[in-house]
Amino acid sequence: VCGMEWYGYAALGVLTAFLSFLMDLSVAKLLNAHQWLYMKLEGNSLLQFFCWTLYPACLCAVGSTFSHDICPFSTGSGIPEVRTMLVGFEMPHYLSVTHLFTKYVGLICTLAAGSTVFLGKVGPFVHLSTMVGAYLSNLCTLVQVDKKENALREMLVVAAGVGVASCFGAPVSGVLFSVEVMSSHFALKQYVPCFFSAACGALTFRLFAVWSGDGETLQALFKTDFPAALPFYPLEILLFAFLGLVCGAVSCCYLFCHRRMLKFTKTNSVLAKLLTTEKGLYAGTVAFLLACVTFPHFFGRYMASKFTMKQLLTSLMDSSQWGSQTHNASVSEPLSKWSSPESPFYFSLTFFLLMKMWLLVVACSLPVPAGYFMPVFLYGAALGRLVGEGAAYVFSWTSINPGGYALAGAAAYSGAVTHTLSPALLAVEVTGQFSHAVPALVAALLANAVARSRRRPSFYDALSIGK
Amino acid sequence: VCGMEWYGYAALGVLTAFLSFLMDLSVAKLLNAHQWLYMKLEGNSLLQFFCWTLYPACLCAVGSTFSHDICPFSTGSGIPEVRTMLVGFEMPHYLSVTHLFTKYVGLICTLAAGSTVFLGKVGPFVHLSTMVGAYLSNLCTLVQVDKKENALREMLVVAAGVGVASCFGAPVSGVLFSVEVMSSHFALKQYVPCFFSAACGALTFRLFAVWSGDGETLQALFKTDFPAALPFYPLEILLFAFLGLVCGAVSCCYLFCHRRMLKFTKTNSVLAKLLTTEKGLYAGTVAFLLACVTFPHFFGRYMASKFTMKQLLTSLMDSSQWGSQTHNASVSEPLSKWSSPESPFYFSLTFFLLMKMWLLVVACSLPVPAGYFMPVFLYGAALGRLVGEGAAYVFSWTSINPGGYALAGAAAYSGAVTHTLSPALLAVEVTGQFSHAVPALVAALLANAVARSRRRPSFYDALSIGK
Missing domain, CATH: 1.10.3080.10 (Clc chloride channel)
Known part of the structure; x- marks a missing residue:
């Protein structure tokens, strides 16, 4: 009934969410290992110091060397590059599968260094999802008989939206954020594919969290419990x-x-x-x-x-x-x-x-x-x-x-x-x-x-x- | 510090919200009057029938005749007309103050007919806010020394977003809805003015509700109390x-x-x-x-x-x-x-x-x-x-x-x-x-x-x- 590209959009959302979930999982394991080691060394400040400092230093050094050796331009956020590609410049080496792999591993190292290095995953994930999108677009072109023009570009626009969405499990603001960051003019024709793919991504991301036993149902990532009756006074x-x-x-x-x-x-x-x-x-x-x-x-x-x-x-x-709590016991x-x-x-x-x-x-x-x-x-x-x-x-x-x-x-x-x-x-x-x-x-x-x-x-x- | 047009945008939001609040107030009074009369006639079915049927019939007849006599094209939703104007056609008679007045009074009549006629206020409000916008844009042009090109068109785009926002007190979705309905391409340059004006409108609209004693604080229009812990099962x-x-x-x-x-x-x-x-x-x-x-x-x-x-x-x-309640007392x-x-x-x-x-x-x-x-x-x-x-x-x-x-x-x-x-x-x-x-x-x-x-x-x- 519907065109090949819609399956591509759905696959893009699901794949990106899977990558995001897998990364969160590995980062959590690495952070836990660090914390466990630090706790075990309680009492010996010098060893604790080495554990605290050398772990992120090694991770960053490894991540940096690794990404430099395989793909020298995989450092940084990736958003400027994606922007340039969306404007129309062709940069195929920025979309290769090798690059995807390098960036993914390097990002895990950075995130595992935790709050000492104090860096996040949004930017690279936008880039990662465009790489997944480019790969899927190539697959679609291979299968399809009547080739569409601009298929790659459309897929990249959609992918940029999916990245943020599957990072936070936030479909609506994810798409809007990447629209704001990426483009000066936005065609409404791409609105529906973007939201479709982002919804697939966010749903998958949150469902993974449910199935891994992280929560009973689909929940917000940083759930708060503000009082609902009187959130704030008008003034x-x-x-x-x-x-x-x-x-x-x-x-x-x-x-x-x-x-x-x-x-x-x-x-x-x-x-x-x-x-x-x-x-x-x-x-x-x-x-x-x-x-x-x-x-x-x-x-x-x-x-x-x-x-x-x-x-x-x-x-x-x-x-x-x-x-008000400091006075209480x-x-x-x-x-x-x-x-x-x-x-x-x-x-x-x-x-x-x-x-x-x-x-x-x-x-x-x-x-x-x-x-x-x-x-x-x-x-x-x-x-x-x-x-x-x-x-x-x-x-x-x-x-x-x-x-x-x-x-x-x-x-x-x-x-x-x-x-x-x-x-x-x-x-x-x-x-x-x-x-x-x-x-x-x-x-x-x-x-x-x-x-x-x-x-x-x-x-x-x-x-x-x-x- | 900032240009004249920003004061215009703020005024647009506040004015539209004021119009919206005033309309809600008058409609509520008229609906209450109808309900009061209907209750008073309890026991006499025939009189109740006449009260129930003639009240909306008269309101619709009056509203229709009134708007037809003063401004024959003020009927309907107005969204198709606003769309046409945003594409670039000039239709100055659709933006006059007379038209604003006619549409406003006619809409009060329609809404006061209540759920029997079953019509809403979103579409006309988009039109009303564009009329307010056009008026303010004229004022700005009179005051300003260096005239900007396209000032009217920019104001109309912003106004279309404000209409929905101050109808429901929903700034974000209001702007997005009118973007989706109105235009096929959207310039991000107008994003910030739109949200600024819509936020002004939504804030004013909700603050009016607080000051009129309708609620203790800024609240959603149709507040729900879904359980927060487990809103729904994943499946x-x-x-x-x-x-x-x-x-x-x-x-x-x-x-x-x-x-x-x-x-x-x-x-x-x-x-x-x-x-x-x-x-x-x-x-x-x-x-x-x-x-x-x-x-x-x-x-x-x-x-x-x-x-x-x-x-x-x-x-x-x-x-x-x-x-499950039908079995309970x-x-x-x-x-x-x-x-x-x-x-x-x-x-x-x-x-x-x-x-x-x-x-x-x-x-x-x-x-x-x-x-x-x-x-x-x-x-x-x-x-x-x-x-x-x-x-x-x-x-x-x-x-x-x-x-x-x-x-x-x-x-x-x-x-x-x-x-x-x-x-x-x-x-x-x-x-x-x-x-x-x-x-x-x-x-x-x-x-x-x-x-x-x-x-x-x-x-x-x-x-x-x-x-």
Whole structure:
């Protein structure tokens, strides 16, 4: 009844989701192994230090060398390349199966280094899904008798949408995010294939989670439990707007540092030479330094460095007020990791924000396959949490939910860095609660207004210019 | 700092939301007056009959005559006209302030006729907001020194998005719906203004509701209380897919009837003459007939005709199983209206679906300003409810939530009729719960696949061709 390409779209969604699930599984195993070893060495700080630092350093060095040796251009996020291909440039070596394999293995190494390296998987997954799409498109062309024109390009557009969707199990915002990032004009003809493929991907991704015993039913990835009856007071909209402006300002600072860092790695002769010839060495050294800073017996205890990325995000979106808990005897699980007797959580959050700003800029220079969206999203959540806790302290007679500010902050900050609005929807979709949709949208709009003023380039623009 | 047009966009959102709120308020007053009178006449069936039938008949006759006399082209949905304008045709008389006023008053009359006439406000509101936009654009051009080209067109694109957003207080899906309905290519440059204006509109609309004492905080328009822990079992996806196919098939039938009716009113000489010269008479007669059929002491008792549109939708999205309640002594509020001793709710729902199919086709021929989205959305919810209750009966050992099927059915059916996907997001946004986003998207995709097969025209295409 329907054309060959629809089977291709469905297969694309299912395959990408399968890859995503398999990656999550392997990364979780590797992270667990690290945690287990670290716990076993309890009592011996020196051995713990080596375990903490050498594990990510080795992973990054291996991932970097491996991807450099097999496919030298497989490092980085991949979004600038996909963008270029969608505009119409043909870059067949960027779509080969070897490249797919290299990027996949390299990305597992990066993610297994965990929250010390603090990088994500969104960008490379967009690239991975376009590679799967190109492969499927070739298969379709082999089978089909009457060849369609532009079949490859259409498949690539669809694949770009599927990548984000099967990363987070969020079909709607996944498609919208890649539309915003990728293209300046979007043909509505490709709307339905995109959503079809993304729905297949998100469904498969979540069903895998159910079948592997991770949950009883299809759930949001970072499920929250905000109170449904009174999510926020109407006047809190002003606070959310203020949060949006703060996020916009901080994002300008981050983008400036990132551009300077990109320029510095190009112009500094030592670094530039190191990055072309000795990628593995550079990656290992930088990862070692990052791990030194986040070592739990050193600065790490002030920045909850024992959490994985997922745990960090879940803890920041906690709906209870941490400020009011410090007087009580019972302290909730997230707060106990974020505070210690010598450092209240206010200090930890501020320290986390200050340190991660430059750590993230350094981490972005790592020559490994890595996504830069998730860390930015997390950073925004921490920023939002701090503002939310502050608001809860100032207006202590009301029951302000700081988790909602974390959600809006994540949406606003990641939206400002990438110059998009869809993170507002993404934040709602990955947490599975709609109550904060309007605050998140308001915050994202204002953050975008600040970030886009004076024609500043977005994060991906800066990467594209750098290439 | 920012250009004049941004103030225009904000004003557009706020003004449209204000119009929408004012309309809801007046309609509620008029509906209450009708209900009060009907209750007072309890015991005298004949007087009740006249009250039930003459009230909507008069309203429709007045609305039709009024809009015909002042602005003869203000009838109908307005979406085909807005589409034509966005393509590039200039139709200044469709954007005048007189037209705005006429359409506004006419729409109040139609909506006040309530669920007997069974028409909505989405389409005309898109048109109303474009008129507001055109007016504001003129104001901007007067004030601004350096005139921008295409300012009017940009404002119209934004305004089309705002209309839906401030109708339902749903900014994200509002913009996406109008993008899908209006244009074949969409420039991302207009993305941010659209969302900015829609967020302003949705915020204002909901804040008005808070300030008028309708709710304690910003809430979804049709708030549901589905269980958050286990919204549905993974295998229920198959049932949702089946529901999507059913919705697609029924929508084809509805669209076929609608096209035949459009053709019939053009070709039949008596009707065509009546519709050109005696619009008021025709509208009054048809509304009278519709009201006769839905009279609560006649067929109306089998189709819950005492409910307003909003109450109908809320009752259908009820999360409790009606089937299991019939054995208990305590019966929930929605069920008591949908069933009576002589007619179980299965019969009522089926009867409702069969009758409303042709009643709605007839109502669409009324020469009054009216929207055709809401009735279709409601019809889909009833269809979904029926399938959901059937599923709950067959799989009686599980705790299936028929309200979720109503939500997915509404999304799938309205998506199929308009050939769009965004109703899936709209259904999630107006109910304020994200748990059923993926089922709704799956159902909407399959319904669209059925409805779009063999290049059938959508509802709005049929209207455009008819003009």
